[in-house]
Amino acid sequence: MQGKSVSEHMLPLxxxxxxxxxxxxxxxxxxxxxxxxxxxxxxxxxxxxxTEPFKGELPDVEYRHVPQFAYSGFQAKIAYxxxxxxxxxxxxxxxxDFIVHDALAESVDFLQANRDYxxxxxxxxxxxxxxxxxxxxxxxxxxxxxYCSERPQDRVVEYMxxxxxxxxxxxxxxxxxxxxxxxxxxxxxxxxxxxxVYYMLACAKARILPTPxxxxxxxxxxxxHNTEVYHSxxxxxxxxxxxxxxxxxxxxxxxxxxxxxxxxxxxxFVMESFDAMIDSLQTGRALTAELVFQSIWNNxxxxxxxxxxPKQYVEMPFYNQAFFDKLTxxxxxxxxxxxxxxxxxxxxxxxxxxxxxxxxxxxxxxESVVDRLWQAYDANAFNRTVVKRLVAQLELLGEDEEAExxxxxxxxxxxxxxxxxxLTFENMRSGRLLKWLEARSPDAxxxxxxxxxxxxxxxxxxxxILLLDLDNDVEKLQVTLDSLLEGHCKAFKVVVFTTGEAPAxxxxxxxxxxxxxxxxxxxxKLNQSARQSPCDWLLLAEAGDEFTxxxxxxxxxxxxxxxxxxxxxTDEIQxxxxxxxxxxxxxxxxxxxxxxxxxxxxxxxxxxxxxxxxAGGYQPDFxxxxxxxxxxxxxxxxxxxGLAHLDEPLLIAQAPVLEENADERLAxxxxxxxxxxxxxxxxxxxxxxxxxxxHTERPLVSIIVPAGDDLALLxxxxxxxxxxxxxxxxxxxxxxxxxxxxxxxxxxxTLQNAKVRVLYAExxxxxxxxxxxxxxxxxxxxxxxxxxDGEVVNPNWIESLLNHAQRPEVGIVGATLVDxxxxxxxxxxxxxxxxGVGSAFIGDRYDASNSYLQRxxxxxxxxxxxxxxLMVRKELFEALGGLDGQTFAEGxxxxxxxxxxxxxxxxxxxxxxxxxxxxxxVAQAPQVxxxxxxxxxxxxxxxxxxxxxxxxxxxxxxxxxxxPINWAQLLA
Numbered sequence: 001m002q003g004k005s006v007s008e009h010m011l012p013l014x015x016x017x018x019x020x021x022x023x024x025x026x027x028x029x030x031x032x033x034x035x036x037x038x039x040x041x042x043x044x045x046x047x048x049x050x051t052e053p054f055k056g057e058l059p060d061v062e063y064r065h066v067p068q069f070a071y072s073g074f075q076a077k078i079a080y081x082x083x084x085x086x087x088x089x090x091x092x093x094x095x096x097d098f099i100v101h102d103a104l105a106e107s108v109d110f111l112q113a114n115r116d117y118x119x120x121x122x123x124x125x126x127x128x129x130x131x132x133x134x135x136x137x138x139x140x141x142x143x144x145x146x147y148c149s150e151r152p153q154d155r156v157v158e159y160m161x162x163x164x165x166x167x168x169x170x171x172x173x174x175x176x177x178x179x180x181x182x183x184x185x186x187x188x189x190x191x192x193x194x195x196x197v198y199y200m201l202a203c204a205k206a207r208i209l210p211t212p213x214x215x216x217x218x219x220x221x222x223x224x225h226n227t228e229v230y231h232s233x234x235x236x237x238x239x240x241x242x243x244x245x246x247x248x249x250x251x252x253x254x255x256x257x258x259x260x261x262x263x264x265x266x267x268x269f270v271m272e273s274f275d276a277m278i279d280s281l282q283t284g285r286a287l288t289a290e291l292v293f294q295s296i297w298n299n300x301x302x303x304x305x306x307x308x309x310p311k312q313y314v315e316m317p318f319y320n321q322a323f324f325d326k327l328t329x330x331x332x333x334x335x336x337x338x339x340x341x342x343x344x345x346x347x348x349x350x351x352x353x354x355x356x357x358x359x360x361x362x363x364x365x366x367e368s369v370v371d372r373l374w375q376a377y378d379a380n381a382f383n384r385t386v387v388k389r390l391v392a393q394l395e396l397l398g399e400d401e402e403a404e405x406x407x408x409x410x411x412x413x414x415x416x417x418x419x420x421x422x423l424t425f426e427n428m429r430s431g432r433l434l435k436w437l438e439a440r441s442p443d444a445x446x447x448x449x450x451x452x453x454x455x456x457x458x459x460x461x462x463x464x465i466l467l468l469d470l471d472n473d474v475e476k477l478q479v480t481l482d483s484l485l486e487g488h489c490k491a492f493k494v495v496v497f498t499t500g501e502a503p504a505x506x507x508x509x510x511x512x513x514x515x516x517x518x519x520x521x522x523x524x525k526l527n528q529s530a531r532q533s534p535c536d537w538l539l540l541a542e543a544g545d546e547f548t549x550x551x552x553x554x555x556x557x558x559x560x561x562x563x564x565x566x567x568x569x570t571d572e573i574q575x576x577x578x579x580x581x582x583x584x585x586x587x588x589x590x591x592x593x594x595x596x597x598x599x600x601x602x603x604x605x606x607x608x609x610x611x612x613x614x615a616g617g618y619q620p621d622f623x624x625x626x627x628x629x630x631x632x633x634x635x636x637x638x639x640x641x642g643l644a645h646l647d648e649p650l651l652i653a654q655a656p657v658l659e660e661n662a663d664e665r666l667a668x669x670x671x672x673x674x675x676x677x678x679x680x681x682x683x684x685x686x687x688x689x690x691x692x693x694x695h696t697e698r699p700l701v702s703i704i705v706p707a708g709d710d711l712a713l714l715x716x717x718x719x720x721x722x723x724x725x726x727x728x729x730x731x732x733x734x735x736x737x738x739x740x741x742x743x744x745x746x747x748x749x750t751l752q753n754a755k756v757r758v759l760y761a762e763x764x765x766x767x768x769x770x771x772x773x774x775x776x777x778x779x780x781x782x783x784x785x786x787x788x789d790g791e792v793v794n795p796n797w798i799e800s801l802l803n804h805a806q807r808p809e810v811g812i813v814g815a816t817l818v819d820x821x822x823x824x825x826x827x828x829x830x831x832x833x834x835x836g837v838g839s840a841f842i843g844d845r846y847d848a849s850n851s852y853l854q855r856x857x858x859x860x861x862x863x864x865x866x867x868x869x870l871m872v873r874k875e876l877f878e879a880l881g882g883l884d885g886q887t888f889a890e891g892x893x894x895x896x897x898x899x900x901x902x903x904x905x906x907x908x909x910x911x912x913x914x915x916x917x918x919x920x921x922v923a924q925a926p927q928v929x930x931x932x933x934x935x936x937x938x939x940x941x942x943x944x945x946x947x948x949x950x951x952x953x954x955x956x957x958x959x960x961x962x963x964p965i966n967w968a969q970l971l972a
Contacts, residue, residue, distance in 0.1 A: 017042040017108050017170070018087045021061075022077070022094055024049045024070075028339035028424065029095040031056045035417065036333060037093065040101055047081045049073070056419070075187055079180040082173070091170045096217040096339070098330045099168070100323075103213040107170035110207055117148075118204025121169035122213025125318055126289070128220065129334045131346035132380060133296040134304070136327075137218050140164050142315050143286050145208040147201060152257035153269060156201040160276035162286040166197055166206065168214060175203055182254055190232040191247050198273055202256035212323045215330055218289065220342060230281045233274050248274070295331055299381040302409060304331050335382045336416050344424070349579030350380045351421060352430040358389065362486055369393055384413055384420045429959070430581040433573055436949075436962040440648070441550040446967045447488055450553065453971045454491070460556040463492040464535030464609065466526055469543040470519060472500030476544035481512070483545075483652075489552035495529045496543075497522050508532050523626065527617035530609060537568075537606045540618075540627055544654060545604075548573075550965065551650035555606060557970040558646055566642035567634055568606040571949065574655035582655065583959055584853065587861075588944030589643040591809075592909055594631065596858035598664050599656045599687045602628035606646075611638075625663035632671035640809070647948040648965075658687030665689065685849060688858060690913070695806045700729045701798055702780030702874070706767040707736040707758075708788040711743045720791040722753060727798035732756045733778060735770035738763065766889045771867070772882040775874065783877055785894070787868040791917040793818070800913040801871040804859070811906025812872045812898050814865020815914035818846045825920025828862035828910035829895060831943040832952045836924045837864070837895055837932070840956030846915055852957035862910045862945045863902065867894035869916040876901065891923030892932050899936050 019037050021044060023030040030048060037044050038059035046063045048054050053065040064084070069077035078092065089108050093099055100122075107120040126137040143162040147155045159166075179199050183192065200206060232244065252266035261269060280286055292312060295304035306324070317323075334340075338347055357376040361368065373390040381387065387410050394403035425431040442450060454460035465484070469477050477496065484492060495513045496502075502514035508529070517525045530538055537559065551570070559565065571585045584600060587593065594601045605627060615633045622629040635643070665681055668689060672679040680692040703721060708714055714734075721732055732755055736748060748758045759774050771785055782805055784798070794800065797815070804813045817826035824846050826839040833839065841848075841856050848856050867883075880900045883893040898908045924932075933940050942948055951960040 013040075013042040013105060013108065014087075016087055016089055016112070017104065018085045018090045018173070019044045019099075019104075020078075020081045020085065020090055020092050021046045022081075022092060023047070023054075025051060026095055026339070027054055027056065028337070030054055031417070031419070032333055032337040032339055033093070033095040033097070034058060034061060035337065036098060037061070040104070042104070043087060045081060045084055047077055049077055074189055075180075075183065075192055076185065079183070082176045082180050085173050085176075088173055089170055090173045090176060092168050094168070094216070097168065098215040100212055100214065100326060103209070103211050104170060106209055106211060107213075110209065111170065111172065114205075114207070116205050117207055118175045119166055119169040119171040119200050120207045120209060121164075121166055122209040122211040123317055124164070124213060125215050126218035127215055127330075127334075128218050129338070129340045129343040131343060131350050132335070133294055134331050134334060135294045136215075136292055138288055138290045138292050138313055138316065139216075139218075140316070141284075141286050141288060141313075143208065145210060147206040149205075152202045155205060156198055156258075156269075156273050157276050159197060159201045159206060160273045161280055163197070163277050163280040164208065164286050165193065166200060167193055168216075169200075169206075171200065172204070175200065178203075184250065187247075188232070190228045191243070193229055194232065194274070194277065195247065195251055197277075198251050198270065199254060199256065202254070202258050204257075210317050212318050212326075215327070217340065230278070233278050233281075244274070295327065297331065297335055297381065299378060302381070302412075304328060333416065335380075336413055337419070338382075338421070338424070344428070345580075346578055347380070347421070348425070348428045348430050349576065351383065351425045351428075352434070352575075352581055353579045354379055354383055354386055355425075355434060358386065361482060366393070366397055370397060381409070382413065382421075384410065385422065387413070428580075429583075432959055432962075433581045433583055436959060437548060437573075437649075439962045439964045440548065440554075442488060442553070442965070442967050449971060450488075450557065450967060454556060454560075457560055460491055461537055461559045462535040463489070463552055463555070463606070464530070464533040464538045465492055465494045466529060466538060466540045467494055467496045467543060468522065468540070469496050469498040469500070470517070470522065471543070472498055473543055474500075476542075480541065480543055480545050480547070483547040487547050487549050487552060489550075489556055491556060492552065493533070493535055495533075497525055497529075523618050523620040523623060526626075530612055530617055533609055535609060538609050538612055539604060539606050539650075541604060541651065542653070546652040548649050548652065551648050554648045554965060554970070555646060555650065557967075558648075559606075562644070564642055565644045566608055566611045566638060567631065567644070569601070569643075569645045570604060570606065570651075571647060571649040571947065572604055573649050573652045575652065576655050581652070583649070583949070585647070585649075585947040585949045585959075586645060586853070587947060588645040588942075589640065590861045590945065591635070591640060591907065592804075593853075593855070593858060593860035594628075595668060595689060595691060596860060597688055597854060598625065598628040598668070599658055599661070600853055602631055603656070604651055604653065605631065606650075607634070622663045622667050624661055625667045628664055629667035629670075632667055636671065636674050645944075647942075656687075658685070660686045684857065685854075688854060690859065691803075693803055693807060695802065697806065698727075698729050699781035699802070699806070700731065700779060701727070701782045701784060701802070701871075702775075702778035703730055703732045703784040703786050704771055704774045704778065705732065705734050705786050705788055706770040707734050707740055707744055707748065708767075709741040709744055710788065711741070711747055713789045714744060715747065716791050717786065717788050718751075718756065721786070722755065724792055724795050725798060726795040727802075730755065730798060731779060733774045734758045735774040736760050737765060737770070766885060768883045768885040768889050768893045772885060775877055775882060778874060781874055783872050783874050785867040785870045785872070786916075787918060789918060790817075790868045792869070793915040793917060794913070797914045797916075800911055803913075804909040804911060805871045805873060809905075809907050810909050811876050811901035811904070812865060812870060812908045814862070814871075814908065814910045815869040815916045816846055816910075816912050817866065817868055817918040817920040818915050819919070820917055822846050822915075824856070825918060826866055826868070826922075827856060827912070828860075828945065829864040829866060829898075829922065830946050830952070830956060831863055831895075831936070831940045832946075833956060834953060836929050837892060837922050838956075839920065839922075842920070842955060844955070846912065855957065857912055859909060859911045859913070860945075861907050862898075863908065863939060863943050864895040864898035865908055865910050866918075866920070866922070867897075868918045868920070869914065870894060870897075872897070872901075876904075876906065880904065887931050887935075888928055890925050890928050892928050895932060896935070899939055902939075 044061040049066050049069040103122050110120045123140045126139045128135045147159050149155045248267050248270040251270045293308040295306050298305045354376040357372040370393045376386045391406045497515050497517045506513040515525050574582050618626045677693045682690045801813045804810050824841045824844050827841045884896050888896050951958045
């Protein structure tokens with residue numbers, strides 16, 4: 001029999017229903033949800049387990065800050081919240097839900113009229129919000145809507161058989177309290193959800209009303225119902241089977257309406273209900289995820305335009321004007337109070353573009369300003385700053401009708417929330433970068449002092465900007481020219497190489513000169529202009545690249561006395577496809593990173609004009625790798641000297657697409673061939689390159705391991721080498737003290753392997769001294785310093801180290817240190833990191849592909865690597881005096897060794913191709929660290945493998961604090 005319904009409450013809703021609003025570290029979601037549910041005429045209890053209490057407006061709601069319930073403590077948080085409820089009915093709501101207000105009232109009405117029903121809900125639609133649109137997905141299918149059997153088993157199986165998640169249904173509070181009092185602490189969310197539906201149906205009847213009940217954000221990470229719950233029910237491994245079995249026994253033991261079954265029968269029935277849910281999920285009987293329509297916000301109409309897909313489901317209760325009006329209300333909130341990750345990722349680019357459009361221009365007029373404001377408004381109408389400026393500009397122009405319309409729109413936005421997007425934007429990467437850039441320009445007084453200083457030095461260096469406009473894009477070209485005109489440096493000449501008609505007749509003597517080119521001859525024209533240029537330094541850029549206000553000015557001052565510098569890499573900021581900004585803060589000259597990632601490392605170098613001409617200019621054979629090929633030829637001509645880096649972004653440029661580039665590959669092969677290698681180049685990902693130098697020699701390698709007193713670790717280390725090493729020409733030297741522990745001594749005494757020698761010191765030595773002593777008896781041409789608590793992973797680890805160590809310019813090669821879960825414990829050493837010597841990327845997966853400049857995935861140069869696994873040529877080790885056992889006996893002797901190698905002109909290479917299991921900690925007692933700082937003060941002042949603009953805190957490779965340039969110091 002269908003349940004009854006009534007139209008009026010016997011009591012007001014605030015005495016009948018409590019909405020328990022759940023949130024965890026999502027203040028933007030919570031702010032929006034509180035605004036939405038705060039209008040409900042019922043009690044609202046907020047359970048916020050965020051680390052910090054919510055700081056936004058809280059209307060008439062009961063707010064509980066419960067940080068003791070972390071994300072993993074979801075069950076305990078719900079149980080706590082349930083106990084606080086005093087109304088007869090309650091509903092759980094996530095902070096990204098929009099439970100329809102009318103549907104809550106209807107559900108309460110129904111339960112009031114039907115005392116034998118325990119819960120009531122309706123149908124769910126899913127949403128996903130983007131910058132200016134919302135996509136809606138069908139989640140629920142039409143199902144049986146009344147589970148009214150007097151026999152509890154029938155209700156359970158029928159509901160499970162066409163399972164619609166009832167976790168967020170309106171439920172009798174007594175039933176919820178009973179369930180959470182019985183639920184074992186620590187129950188996973190999957191089993192909570194499964195047990196919840198079983199218990200509710202076993203205890204009472206349930207109703208699904210034929211109405212829209214909730215609009216919920218779709219999961220775009222892990223699926224909510226078709227993965228975790230399904231896997232819990234179906235996995236056949238021993239652990240999963242045991243968990244399922246134990247939970248079935250628990251459910252069978254509960255006091256419910258199922259009374260006539262013995263324990264065995266009760267458990268069998270629970271398993272039967274699980275099978276019903278499995279069948280429902282497998283067949284998609286009740287749940288789906290199908291895009292049904294999209295809503296694109298119409299800025300003119302200030303309402304959404306809905307685009308319906310070819311397949312619709314009119315049997316569902318969503319197709320009526322009243323519900324679409326509610327969706328319009330929801331969408332207004334979604335756009336005016338953005339919160340979702342995907343939405344914010346898209347909005348970051350939109351907001352960045354709007355910031356650019358709001359910036360004043362030198363040649364602005366009232367009309368040009370309002371034109372840009374309309375462009376900004378069209379990009380996103382919910383940016384209050386844009387709308388308010390537009391109102392002011394329209395009023396200034398006397399366009400009263402449009403100004404009035406915009407004022408009404410502002411009032412509508414402010415009625416919802418006065419919180420602008422700026423706080424959110426300023427915490428985004430793009431916002432931080434824009435704020436950081438603001439501090440890089442000189443003020444008026446500084447600019448005047450700089451101008452005087454440059455005038456006293458012949459005007460300073462002059463820059464020739466070679467600007468490619470091969471798409472004949474006037475708008476992009478104007479962006480670049482405007483940025484140069486608005487910048488602080490005026491010592492430049494621009495040559496535009498365009499495939500279109502020149503807007504004016506110019507000559508090479510003009511500050512702005514146009515050269516007509518074709519795709520076939522532009523390289524030849526580039527070289528001709530370079531030869532004719534009167535400028536000191538040349539830079540290749542493209543139309544659309546924006547010059548930062550102070551970048552060229554700082555370069556002018558830095559290069560005044562840089563007579564020995566041939567080419568300078570600079571930093572840059574890049575625009576992604578969606579308009580967001582990312583920083584590309586490069587290290588000092590880094591040969592291996594240049595070869596590994598030319599698309600990012602070979603762009604926008606300042607190259608001395610005579611060096612460019614002597615190197616032969618740009619080569620037409622490498623049109624898609626002009627700068628990379630030129631840099632490699634400059635290296636061939638003069639080695640690595642005179643190649644510098646300036647920690648200052650000169651440009652904001654479009655991010656390059658990392659893709660297979662035949663010109664890059666051929667340029668690198670040509671270069672390596674000229675250096676004497678018959679190299680092989682492979683690409684793990686498009687646009688990145690791994691060089692196998694294909695050395696013909698197979699030298700003997702001596703692996704030195706100080707014994708230590710931990711037998712298990714030592715055995716693990718030595719056996720790892722013996723069992724996993726593919727390279728055959730090696731020896732293992734175990735350097736032992738006369739005072740080793742008895743168990744280590746006993747094992748060493750029984751160790752019999754042709755590749756292993758045990759070397760006993762005559763007196764007790766530190767590990768540093770043991771390495772040095774053993775190196776003198778090593779027969780290998782190359783040494784590997786390996787820590788006793790290190791365990792090699794890759795069978796080709798020696799070959800990978802030798803691949804670099806056999807290069808004449810390389811002195812030391814180091815490996816990636818990881819834990820047993822494959823997470824980084826050390827990936828090259830950075831001087832100054834976290835106040836001492838440390839590593840970036842700690843805790844990341846060793847094979848993560850999204851690290852900063854992909855530096856976790858590419859061969860590159862570091863200032864230092866760890867002796868946990870370090871290869872060095874024996875001859876060089878001896879020439880450098882080995883490890884310093886006097887000053888650095890207690891640690892950091894490996895860093896000192898690498899810095900000595902660098903001082904002698906050798907590179908230190910870190911490779912991700914070798915992983916060694918090791919804790920990665922760097923021993924650095926205060927007195928030892930002080931000694932290292934004193935000895936290598938310049939290296940600590942600026943680690944050339946890092947960047948002065950990046951923070952030396954946290955995981956590293958993050959934007960540092962916004963700090964102004966010390967212009968006075970540059971004038972000294």
